Amino acid sequence: MFSKACQYAIRATLFIAQRSLEGERVRLKTIAKAIDSPEAFTAKILQQLARNKIIHSIKGPSGGFEIADHDLDTIRLIKIVEAMDGDQVFDGCGLGLKQCNAAKPCPVHNKFKIIREELKNMLVTTNIRELATDLSVGSTVLRM
Amino acid sequence: MFSKACQYAIRATLFIAQRSLEGERVRLKTIAKAIDSPEAFTAKILQQLARNKIIHSIKGPSGGFEIADHDLDTIRLIKIVEAMDGDQVFDGCGLGLKQCNAAKPCPVHNKFKIIREELKNMLVTTNIRELATDLSVGSTVLRM
DNA sequence: ACTAAAAAGGATAAAAAGGTCTTAATATCA
DNA sequence: TGATATTAAGACCTTTTTATCCTTTTTAGT
Ligand code: FES
Ligand code: FES
Numbered sequence: 008m009f010s011k012a013c014q015y016a017i018r019a020t021l022f023i024a025q026r027s028l029e030g031e032r033v034r035l036k037t038i039a040k041a042i043d044s045p046e047a048f049t050a051k052i053l054q055q056l057a058r059n060k061i062i063h064s065i066k067g068p069s070g071g072f073e074i075a076d077h078d079l080d081t082i083r084l085i086k087i088v089e090a091m092d093g094d095q096v097f098d099g100c101g102l103g104l105k106q107c108n109a110a111k112p113c114p115v116h117n118k119f120k121i122i123r124e125e126l127k128n129m130l131v132t133t134n135i136r137e138l139a140t141d142l143s144v145g146s147t148v149l150r151m
Numbered sequence: 152m153f154s155k156a157c158q159y160a161i162r163a164t165l166f167i168a169q170r171s172l173e174g175e176r177v178r179l180k181t182i183a184k185a186i187d188s189p190e191a192f193t194a195k196i197l198q199q200l201a202r203n204k205i206i207h208s209i210k211g212p213s214g215g216f217e218i219a220d221h222d223l224d225t226i227r228l229i230k231i232v233e234a235m236d237g238d239q240v241f242d243g244c245g246l247g248l249k250q251c252n253a254a255k256p257c258p259v260h261n262k263f264k265i266i267r268e269e270l271k272n273m274l275v276t277t278n279i280r281e282l283a284t285d286l287s288v289g290s291t292v293l294r295m
Numbered sequence: 296a297c298t299a300a301a302a303a304g305g306a307t308a309a310a311a312a313g314g315t316c317t318t319a320a321t322a323t324c325a
Numbered sequence: 326t327g328a329t330a331t332t333a334a335g336a337c338c339t340t341t342t343t344a345t346c347c348t349t350t351t352t353a354g355t
Contacts, residue, residue: 008152008240011313014247021258034331048314054333067322068330084259096152103158104295114165114282114291115228118273122266129262138258147258151248155343178301192344198303211352212300 013091016052018042018149020087023062023072024079024139032071043150052091059090079139085130097127157235160196162186162293164218164231167206168283171218178215187294196235203234223283229274241271 009017022041026033035053039046053072057064061082062072074082088096100107101119109116141147153161166185170177179197183190197216201208205226206216218226232240244251245263253260285291 008245009247011247014245017259018246018257045314047316050332051314051334057332064332065322066320066330066332069323070321070331072332101152101158102162102293103153103155104292106295108295111292111295112290113162113293114285115161115277116291118277122270122273125269126266129266133259133262141258146256147260148248148255149246149257151250151252151255189344191346194302195304195344201302208302209352210300210302210350213353214301214351216302 008096009088010092012048012052013088015042015044015049016056016087016091017084018044019049019053020056020061020074020082020135021138021142022149024074024135025142027074027076027079028136028139028143032065032069032073034071038072041149055090056087059086061087061090074135079136080134082135083131084133084135084138085127088130097123097130152240153232154236156192156196156199157232159186159188159193160200160231160235161228162188163193163197164200164205164226164279165282165286166293167216168218168223168279169286171220171223172280172283172287176209176213176215176217182216185293199234200231203230205231205234218279223280224278226279227275228277228279228282229271232274241267241274 019038019042022038023033033041035046035050038044038053039049042049053062053064056062057072061078062074064070064072098107100113101115101123102113104113107113107116107120109120113119138147142149163182163186166182167177177185179190179194182188182197183193186193197206197208200206201216205222206218208214208216242251244257245259245267246257248257251257251260251264253264257263282291286293
């Protein structure tokens, strides 16, 4: 469904979000451990997230990553997915036709569209604070 | 969502199914042209489909691929997806945790599960004849 | 039996995804 | 100001996916 990079990106963002809720800034090493991801690869992903203004990075000692409180409400999952994987997942044809076209639909178009739209709707309506709060409460986890 | 191989596999299967409806057998070259896929790669995919008993292959002059009429009803989309991509798409964790576990769910588990289940349900309930019939009628297409 | 037409199978190549390493830039603080 | 801790950036490596090519096997038709 999502690329590995995108999965790490969501997990990392949520971890940073959860810590930001508590006013804490986290460094790469901490993030990679918390979400059980390869450190160097995670660094790349965090850079990309920062360039897309999904997270904020601070260099130097006592630096790290954080998310402004205001952003916890405005940033939705879809922003992360679009930044990492583009929009093929929820806009592209399920059978790989060059474009999903209701006028000349592929055989699964009608059935597939429903699922794709539900996915997109979920991504559009889910914000970061909501998911980070579950994490804080301990009802969800970021690694196993 | 699905790998390229899986997308070609579904398209190829449906093309063969449509022709089988009309009692015709089709060869590789015809299939690759019809679904706009690389010929040699498609050959590999057809082999895999044949090994999984999704299609039937006949060697020699006037050989090709076909699907027994009976199979058009019993073979569901899920069989193709499982043969090509395994079950990660509709059983795996959306955030890449080693296993999707309702007892220790990832932050998107509850929202994601709904979509995954709807996808699985769609794949389980959709048979080949249904989709091939749409193709025959001309209401859907396999390439653009 | 011979020939030609098909699929099957194996080796290889190219591209994309996943991941690592090294150096540069930046900020903190003694 | 210099030492150090941190992220940024780019080059590089590895694995998987996608794709091609060549040879072998099977079979129909003559
Ligand atoms: S055309 Fe294939 S999903 Fe719309
Ligand atoms: S644990 Fe992530 S989807 Fe179920």
